[in-house]
Amino acid sequence: MKINYREIGLVNTKDLFKKAVSGGYAIPAYNFNNMEQLQAIIMACVETSSPVILQVSSGARKYANQTLLRYMAEGAVEYSKELGGDIPIALNLDHGDTFELCKSCIDLGFSSVMIDGSHHPYEKNVEITAKVVEYARRHDVSVEGELGVLAGIEDDVVAEKSTYTRPEEVQDFVSKTGVDSLAISIGTSHGANKFKPEQCTKNEEGIFVPPPLKFEILHEIEERLPGFPIVLHGSSSVPKNLVDIINKYGGSIKDAVGIPEDQLRKAAKSAVCKINIDSDGRLAMTAAVREVLSEKPEVFDPRKYLGPARESLKELYKHKIINVLGSADKA
Numbered sequence: 001m002k003i004n005y006r007e008i009g010l011v012n013t014k015d016l017f018k019k020a021v022s023g024g025y026a027i028p029a030y031n032f033n034n035m036e037q038l039q040a041i042i043m044a045c046v047e048t049s050s051p052v053i054l055q056v057s058s059g060a061r062k063y064a065n066q067t068l069l070r071y072m073a074e075g076a077v078e079y080s081k082e083l084g085g086d087i088p089i090a091l092n093l094d095h096g097d098t099f100e101l102c103k104s105c106i107d108l109g110f111s112s113v114m115i116d117g118s119h120h121p122y123e124k125n126v127e128i129t130a131k132v133v134e135y136a137r138r139h140d141v142s143v144e145g146e147l148g149v150l151a152g153i154e155d156d157v158v159a160e161k162s163t164y165t166r167p168e169e170v171q172d173f174v175s176k177t178g179v180d181s182l183a184i185s186i187g188t189s190h191g192a193n194k195f196k197p198e199q200c201t202k203n204e205e206g207i208f209v210p211p212p213l214k215f216e217i218l219h220e221i222e223e224r225l226p227g228f229p230i231v232l233h234g235s236s237s238v239p240k241n242l243v244d245i246i247n248k249y250g251g252s253i254k255d256a257v258g259i260p261e262d263q264l265r266k267a268a269k270s271a272v273c274k275i276n277i278d279s280d281g282r283l284a285m286t287a288a289v290r291e292v293l294s295e296k297p298e299v300f301d302p303r304k305y306l307g308p309a310r311e312s313l314k315e316l317y318k319h320k321i322i323n324v325l326g327s328a329d330k331a
């Protein structure tokens with residue numbers, strides 16, 4: 001059975017990106033794997049009146065099942081209306097690695113897919129991306145491509161070293177593939193350990209300050225592709241207070257460093273119109289769960305620790321929308 005995303009109230013990203021680029025803000029792209037994460041995202045976006053891109057990764061598909069997640073997204077559209085919000089919601093496949101996977105998501109009702117061919121040689125990346133675009137176009141589904149490799153290790157997204165995007169390739173890539181947006185590598189990376197301590201300096205409060213993002217690469221890309229939507233993956237900020245709570249209550253997260261929020265704010269004001277955040281949400285939930293279970297050892301009802309985790313996640317997402325991405329009141 002094939003379903004078009006419009007039938008279930010989702011939107012593609014074209015209009016969202018057009019407004020974000022001209023308005024100088026970025027759309028939040030938040031990953032979800034379970035009900036509490038999805039509820040937190042929808043509550044945060046409705047309360048701030050922000051558009052949102054819900055993301056399903058390969059890891060999420062394995063953990064929770066692609067079909068179930070897609071029906072949850074359909075439920076999220078209705079849930080947002082019930083909460084009184086009329087916010088645009090897109091559903092994106094995060095880091096799709098094959099044509100077949102992208103096709104199956106499009107057929108299932110996703111409104112956007114990322115085909116991540118960044119690990120392939122350039123010509124192969126062009127070929128696989130163009131094939132996905134050709135199929136997606138027929139269904140008016142948006143496609144995100146990627147040039148340059150982000151470092152980081154997670155379930156299904158693994159690269160030890162990053163390779164910055166080469167600005168001289170972007171025009172050729174976009175014109176040959178027809179992608180709607182382009183993810184680039186300018187110093188962000190996946191996970192909670194984005195930089196080694198020796199790459200950072202320390203400020204007065206003892207907080208690691210990482211090297212700045214390569215804004216010169218971003219500007220060159222903007223000059224070559226004026227007004228074209230750019231995407232930043234690996235954009236968690238790894239808040240120190242969350243890492244401290246996790247470690248205080250028995251966790252062991254060492255040398256965690258993220259992307260400072262002011263860097264992301266600066267990027268959001270430029271052609272960067274989609275910012276991917278996943279790890280910070282994981283930290284927020286884990287901190288809350290650890291705290292409740294340590295402080296209240298008698299608790300065994302999952303709602304008693306997942307409820308506070310959801311609340312903490314919602315506050316984190318609202319903070320990003322209002323203070324970092326600038327997407328509040330843009331729904």
Ligand code: G3H
Nearest residue numbers: 057059060154155156278
């Ligand atoms: O970019 C990667 C996302 O954070 C998803 O990670 O494959 O562990 O779900 P995951």
Ligand code: 13P
Nearest residue numbers: 191233234235236278279
């Ligand atoms: P973080 O690991 O920095 O949250 O990045 C998430 C991401 O890029 C999802 O595609």
Ligand code: ZN
Nearest residue numbers: 190233234276
């Ligand atoms: Zn990513």
